[in-house]
Structures are given as C-alpha cells and as structure tokens.
Amino acid sequence: MFITKLVEIFNEYKGEKGAVIPILQKVQDKLGYLSQEVISEIAKFSRMSETEVFGVASFYAQFRFTRCGDHVIRVCLGTACHVSGGERILDEVTRELGVSPGETTEDYKFSLERVACLGCCALAPVMVVDKTVYTKMKLPKVRGVLQTYGENK
C-alpha cells in the first residue's frame, strides 16, 4: 500500500523544512511516479498546496507524473550515437515494442525514451535498459536485448 511507503519516507523528514525535493525523489524511487494522490499527501506533509508541490516537481525533468514501465529503455541520439545509427536503433525498438519515445507499452512492461548523451560516446550507438548499458548496438541485437527483459513478440 502506497500510504505505508509514504509514511516511512515522511518519518525520515519529520521536522525538516524545505525537504520537498528529496521527498519527491524518494517517493518516486519507491513508487515509480508521482500520482495526483501522492502529490496531495506530500503537500499535506510539507504544509504546501498541491499546486506548489506540483510546481516544484514539474520544474525538474527527473519527475514523472504517469506510471512508467517495469523497464525503462533509453536510446541515445546524441551526436556520436546519431552518426553511428542511433536513430535506426530507436526505430527498431519502436517497431518491436509498438510505442514511440515518451510512451509506455500497454502491459506496463517497457517505457521508451530518447536521450541526448549517455556519456560513453566512444561506444556508440548506445542504449540503456534500466541500469544496464548496451554499447555498439546493431539492429539485429535489439530483439535479443528486449527478450532479456521479457519482450516476446
């Protein structure tokens, strides 16, 4: 139950002022995203309005307001990856999963994102699934990588 997890997090920050950002981070880590209900509870705890909490959270790109997939796939389209075929890798992932960047599969198994640079340009093109980095990606490798995470088309 999400309330139990929220209470645990709130207990860590009892009496602390200005802790709304670390609270938002911890809550997202635990629950995956910030629902309207969660924003409302954080607002009550922080003695802020829901609009203020949402305003803080929406300022930062790291926060999500909709449920994302069990696995988050990030395909790099920074310069090095772009010239090494990153766009084709992204197209292949899009085709395999049937979702566009920014979307989540209907079964909530995968979310797909495009990113600007993952910091390992020498190993382009690069994609990351959760925390695992796949380097020098080639089109035929895409399906195998997805199958590792349960994609079974």
Ligand code: FES
């Ligand atoms: S451009 Fe893709 S890792 Fe840097």
